[in-house]
Amino acid sequence: MALVNKIRERSGIAITIIAVALILFIVGGDLLGARGLFGSKTQKVGEIAGNTILAQDFQKKLDQARVEYEAQSGQSANDQALAQLREKVWNDLLVDYAYEKEFDALGLTLSDAEKTDMFFGKYIDPSVRQSFTDPQTGIFDKNRVIQQRNQIMKLPAGSIQQVGWQAFVRDIQRSHLMNRYVNLIRLSTYVTSAEAKRDYEAQTAKADVKYVYVPFYSIADSTVKVTDSELKDFLASHKDEYKGANTRSLDYVAFGVAPSKADSTALKNTLTQVAKDLAKTPNDSSFARMNSDVPHPLYWSLRDMDDQLKEAVKTFFPGQIAGPYRTDNTYTVYKYGGTKRDSLYTVKASHILIRAANQSDTAKASARLRAENILKQLKSGADFAAMAAQNGQDGTAQRGGDLGYFQNNGSMVKPFETAVFGFNGTGLLPNLVETDFGFHIIKVTEAKNNLLYRIVAVSKQLGPSQATRDEVYRKADAFAAANKSLAEIEAAVKKDKSIVLLKANRIPEGSTNLNMMQNAGTVVRWAFDDKTDVGDVSQVFEVNDAYIVAALTGKTSEEDVKVDDFRDELTARVRNDLKADQILKKLGGLANLSSLEQVAQKYGAGALVETVNDISMANGLLTSAGADPTALGKAFGLKPGQKSAPFKGEGGVFILQTLKKADAPAIADYTQYKTAAQLSELQRSGYFANEAIRENAKVKDYRAKYF
Incomplete structure (x- = not known):
């Protein structure tokens, strides 16, 4: 994960975070005071091992986790990301209050050497490897990790980049400690000879x-x-x-919000005017930046274009207005301004990587021989994608060896780049290319090209207008006002066949889904509110592109199990x-x-x-x-x-x-059955250990009332 580059690209996020922090500082007294959301000090989101988790404290940790997430990912946390962050913060608290006691009792720690090795040594942590693997080539280079770390450490202390890196390091180290604990539990499992004999007889008699x-x-x-x-x-x-479990059951009606015919007509008229304005504006690039719903480059290489544009651009002439072209619900008008040559070349290629089993000469010779045999088959007409899927030894194998587009800018290792950009035209390179990663069989699928196309693009997305949303909301609000009980809702649904009554049973506490509908946390929180009784009908909730009216039909409690549950x-x-x-x-x-x-x-x-x-x-x-x-x-x-x-x-x-x-014949050695039983125990022991720790910690989770 190119943290520094992404952070630079998203520098606006850092400004936003600072602004939000200042606003919270200024108005915090109102938000967090006695009348605010988290005003009462008695409001708590849970209990772990006798420790009360106050709503204010949980929110602070969540805010910090959000800053760390945005620093690492380079993007703002959406609703889905926030739900995952809330779960992460809760799990971190479980570790702090429940698991660390176990770690301390067993003397579990990570040495400085281990902390270094998981990032820069021989045994790289899978998360580090994934984050710093080139998505195009599937190649991991630990030098990128070192360079990234060094760049971040040169920045001012407490910078958003350092916050992100420190969170990344902390989470990986914590994960290693957790894995070490679980592995220790697994290694403590034991199967006796008597148990193995019992299993043998049960299978054989x-x-x-x-x-x-x-x-x-x-x-x-x-x-x-x-x-x-x-x-x-x-x-x-x-x-x-x-x-028992804390759950709620709902019946609900969803009023979907979709673009109307009027919205489609309005978009068509807008695109017609965009095309006219784009044709005559003296500064078309500025016009595009101000009017496009989707950002686009000014100069495009073929790798920037989808197949539709790639085919259409062949017929464009300078000054031409083309489109609108449709991609899903996005419509784009293009203005073509000719071409220019770039200092860098772009090529599209596929490869089959054959790695040596180790660094010995014998292993390398064996890998070369295998690669040469594959190359020979390809020269005889074998299908490259099929051979890549069968033989490739990196992440590109699953997509037929496709590397996508890349440039001669050092994104590939030197021998690979030299061979590809030294090849003219398209087709199979006649010889193997050896790099530190192994032997590559390469096929150029689109010839090198440094042509850039000046294309000004203005995209407009078809969506429901505010007037359409208001109209659907009006219907939902009128429905809620006219039907104050479940019986009235059922009667209304029977009368109007266009309305469908849906059911969501046994919704667990903390869920954010209504059946397949995501981001429905507001509805679930209403259902779990202490003031909401069975039979109550909700106000109108906006969930994604729908307005929801719900009725609470059932409650269950982990503290009070009833027959109806x-x-x-x-x-x-x-x-x-x-x-x-x-x-x-x-x-x-x-x-x-x-x-x-x-x-x-x-x-x-x-x-x-x-x-x-x-x-x-x-x-x-x-x-x-x-x-x-x-x-x-x-x-x-x-x-x-x-x-x-x-x-x-x-x-x-x-x-x-x-x-x-x-009866089962007597045998002298039960090792086979002992091993099988031990493997079964190993697979279950980690889960049982986690369950025991959580049960012993008497965990109480009330987050559903707040988030």
């Missing part, structure tokens, strides 16, 4: 079984009544299985228990019959008799019942020829008979 199976679905749901009292009792006895799941389980009682009672009187076929015949409709062979405890599947763990356990718990009493399984009731069993 086999059994043949025969059973009567009466699935729950054989009894119609409508014949089994479930009472609220039964649901409450079941929930009380299984409360550990049903963890899990009514469907609880009803299904209680109903199956009641069905099981019916089936068990009926089968109980038949269990002594001599054959399972007789049991099924006497039971009647719904009873199945099935036989399965060579099932294992770990991977056994019963024909109709699937992988029922209770039934599989019974199968391997019975002696050959022994028949079970009726018992309840996952999806129905069984009487099971084990016909034959083959």
Whole structure:
């Protein structure tokens, strides 16, 4: 990531940040006072390990994170970026208050040598590598990291560039410490020989079984009544299985805002006038800067043009007004002013990079031989893009080796640049090009060209006008005013088929989405407001290109789990228990019959008799019942020829008979099974450690009330 260059390009952002800081300083008393958003000192966004996170403190950290983000990225934080920053600040607080205690207790630190190595040494951090990899070539050069760091360190202390760099360094070091902690937890996992033996036997021992199976679905749901009292009792006895969560459910109507016919006509008239004015203005470049919705260069190389313009420019003549040309919802008028020669050449090329496995002569010779073989196939007519996808060893392979456009300005390593710009025309270079990165097979797809086209471009975007927005808002506001309850909203929707009632169920606290609609945080915050009750209808919210009217239809709380929070799941389980009682009672009187076929015949409709062979405890599947763990356990718990009493399984009731069993043969070495079990534990241990730390920290998150 070219931090310095991006910061220079976006220097206006720095001015904006300073201005905002001054405004906050001047009017901070009003914004943060007793009547402001964060006026009360008791307002808190959460609790972590006994530490109260006040709204004011969280906002300060968020403001700092925003400055750091904009310094690193060179662009203003939009709504999506702010949502990610809020999550990052919260996670940083979790580390500060919950995780660092664990780090300190274990003595986990990073040495100065490690801190240096992850940026400039042999083991570069993936984030550093990604940020400083050339997107065109897929090549990482740590010298760029060093140069960037040195340039930033020469700037005044506390400059926005230094703030961005320091945040970048801090986040990477913190990530390494977190990874070290998780890896330490993983390395502490252990699988005993007894556990490995158990896994081996569960996978290897086999059994043949025969059973009567009466699935729950054989009894119609409508014949089994479930009472609220039964649901409450079941929930009380299984409360550990049903963890509460703070969620809200909404029904809502979205009034979409789209350009109207009048907006299209107005844009057409505007573009007609733009074309006339552009033709006669004495200073067309200034006119474009003031009137274009999208910035454009004044002199264009072919790499600056989309395919549409690249084709059209062939027919342009000096002074010509062309267009409008459409790209998505953007319409552009061009004025052509001729061409000139640039001091730099531009070329478009593709390559296939073959790297040596290491720096030994043998490895290099092997890589060269492979590259020469590929070059030979290409000379014989093989498809370059396909060969690049199969053989390329850098980031360009996935796009057929395409490097895009580049210039002879040092953006490529010297041998590569010399070979490409020394080649005339297009096509496959006849010889390999060796660089520090390996052996390159290169194809020039567009010949070098230093021609620049003077094209003044004015772009206008088709969007809804303020009048259109006002009209849609008026409809949404009238709808909200006329319908003050969910029942009234439902009636209005039935009456007007053009209005669609949408549902968003179980929205988690802190979410910013309504189904697939993003940036809907204002609606979610309204739903979570303490003053909003079930049945309340909201005011009109603007979300993206729509106006939303919502009604709160449900609440759940992590502190107070109710039957309604899990009514469907609880009803299904209680109903199956009641069905099981019916089936068990009926089968109980038949269990002594001599054959399972007789049991099924006497039971009647719904009873199945099935036989399965060579099932294992770990991977056994019963024909109709699937992988029922209770039934599989019974199968391997019975002696050959022994028949079970009726018992309840996952999806129905069984009487099971084990016909034959083959124990797992004894083996001397369980290493294979021990390794597999250990790998499974390793994959889960990091997650479980994180969950344990957060649970122990008694984390309470109230951010949804503020953001």
